[in-house]
Amino acid sequence: MKSSQVIHCWRVLAALLITTVLFGCAELSPTNPEAQQQSMTLERQQDAQAVRDTATPATGRRVWFAGFAMSSASTAFQNDMELVSSRLSELGGPVVKYEDSNGQQTGRLRYPFATPATLAEAVQHISSHAGPDDIVVVFISTHGNRKILGVNAAHKEFQPMTAGELSAALAPLGKRPTVVILSACFAGSFLPELQGERRIVITAASGERASFGCQPASRNTFFTEGLFATDFDASKSLSQLMAQAKVEIARREHVLKFPNSEPQMSVGLKVRWLAERPLKDWFQPGNEINDAPPVAPLSLLGDAGKNAYRKYQSEPSPRAFVISSGGAGQYAVGTTPKDASLPSDPAARALALCNRRGLADCRLYAVDDRVVWSEH
Structure with a gap:
């Protein structure tokens, strides 16, 4: 870990300790029977509201929002969830919401607790009520690590949610168009388990990178603010x-x-x-184009990816270059990898390295000077 990341982590932990001392005792926790009963009551109320919201047939699509702020360690997580929820409400169409949070709550709960169990239950309710063409948005904001999402309530750590558990929880959504947004460190590590032909997955970081803006008193994480607050249109x-x-x-x-x-x-x-449709037009029925015009692969590359491709072109054969939809480039040269666990074939090795980094949609672009890119 680089020194800037270490300093960042120490600052978060120090501030978290202070916050815990000041507020931890007064906060409601899932381990408190009365608080747990409040949470279950709020869950039932949300589902009853969803049933009322869908009692009248919609003329177009509905958007279903399942938002989860899974950690009390920062105000940013609940703020993130509320920001995304408000942005969807501003789109002008019918939005049905399930909102859960472990944000600092005292006296009486405002939201049900956000846990793997409440997430799975909310998704199950959505799958029961939503139409086959409705759009589902699942948003999670929390601390994360490789293949896990932190669950923290009343400044107490609970069993984290794994990539496999999240994949299983989302399975009832079936073939409905779904957008999964993970605002957490190392969230890209969830991509292999979550990707699907009717699913958009957006992560705050690759599988090997931290994301930022989650100090105890932060307004929002950098990622959620950048996506939904800064110049949102x-x-x-x-x-x-x-x-x-x-x-x-x-x-x-x-x-x-x-x-x-x-x-x-x-x-x-x-x-x-869905990825290319303006958000304000999400509620319009039909007219989906599943075979969008081909993408120029090199146009996907960000500045770092373009630099990597320039370096690749000067390398000797055999070599291979891979592009991710996140704009990163990865290449491998020669048949003798430094890491003996990686394939000797440069094409297979470049793909393995891209996937190891937790990058989205890693696809082979070139082998030596030959472009081998495929849209499928």
Whole structure:
């Protein structure tokens, strides 16, 4: 871990300790029977409201929002969830919401507790009520590590949610168009388990990078603020908003001398229309184009990816270059890897290295001087 990341982590831990001393005793916890009963009551109320909201047939699509702030360690996580929820409400169409949070709550709960169990239950309710063409947005903001999402309530750590558990929890959504957004460190490590042909997965960082803005008193994480607060425009598509956010987040990280978090976006083949449709038009029925125009692969590359490709072109054969939809480039040269656990074939090794970094949609672009890119 680089020194800037270490300093960042120590600052978070020190501030968290102070916050715990000041507020920990007064906070409601899932381990408190009365608080747990309050949480279950709020869950039932949310589902009853969803049933009322869907009692009248919609003329177009509905958007279903399942938002989870899974950690009390920072105010940013609940703020993130509320920001995304408010942005969806501003789109002008019917939005049905399940909102859960472990944010600092005293006296009476405002939201049900955000746990793997309440997430799975909310998704199950959505799968029961939503139409086959409705759009589902699942948003999670919390601390994270490789293949895990932290669960912290009343400043007490609970069993984290693994990539496999999240994948299983989302399975009832079936073939419904789904957008999964993870605002957490190392969130790209979830991509292999979550990617699907009818699913868009957006992560705050690659599988090997931290994300930032989660100090105890933060307003929002850098990622969620960049995607939904800074210059947000509902006439833009998710793809456009993500491209805009990546530039803003990288600029902010550079100013603070933080390493780039490398936010990722994976788009399933059958929801490319959703990634390219303006958010304000999400509620319109039909007219999906599953076979969007081909993408010029090199146009996907960010500045670092373009630099990597220039270096690749000067390397001797055999060599191979891989591109991710997140704008990163990865290449391998020769048949003798430094890491003996990696394949000797440069194409297979470049793909393995890209996947190891937790990058989205790693695809082979070139072998030596031959372009081998495929849209599928």
